[in-house]
Amino acid sequence: MRGKGLIAVLTGAVLVGSVMRAGAQDADLQARIYKANLVQAMDECLPPGVGTMSVDGIGACTATNSMVGNTDGTPFNTGKILVKARSSFGQVLTIVKSSRSGKLLANHHVRTQLVLRITRSTDHVTWVDQTLLCPLVTVPTTGNLVQRTSLTGCGLPAALANQATHKEVVQASVIDNDTNAVIAVPGVRKKP
Secondary structure (H helix, E strand, C coil), X not given: CHHHHHHHHHHHXXXXXXXXXXXXCCCCCCCCEEEEEEEECCCCCCCCCCCCEEECCEEECCCCCCCCCCECCCCEEEEEEEXXXXXXXCCEEEEEEECCCXXXXXXXXXXXXXXXXXXXXXCCEECCCEEEECCCEECCCCCEEEEEECCCCCCCCXXXXXXXXXXXXXXXXXXXXXXXXXXXXXXXXCCC
């Protein structure tokens, strides 16, 4: 009987600890800006099979970055996405500047696409991930894009945009609106 009581107490402690952990949020945590440098999106290498090879003992593919894949392949030399916690017109900032070798992004019709996970800790609600498409922009003839908008301007419902919700950036990208091909994604890259 004593063993069963101990197991019940331990089980109860584990359940209480799990519930506390699930709803726990450090009130002092502040993440005012999500900032990511953008790199050129590259085509995904499919799992081993047709068209794959081994390079250095690891499965690989030839990087084509053609319109056959889901990436655009237009080079650029600077790219950034910033998302601010506080609602404002400049809450979402996208910057993409064409490569020095030409103004190759000029006249592209592009959109910033964000996937957000929204949680409200006061009543422990997490909504279905929200896919947002920011307003369409035609890149000027300079080949340089600077877009400022808000999360509501990108399609986030006002009920989820308020300061009572926590917003996780699950995915961010710049896409070509005409082809849906991905131009830029967060990443790191260093010149060889």
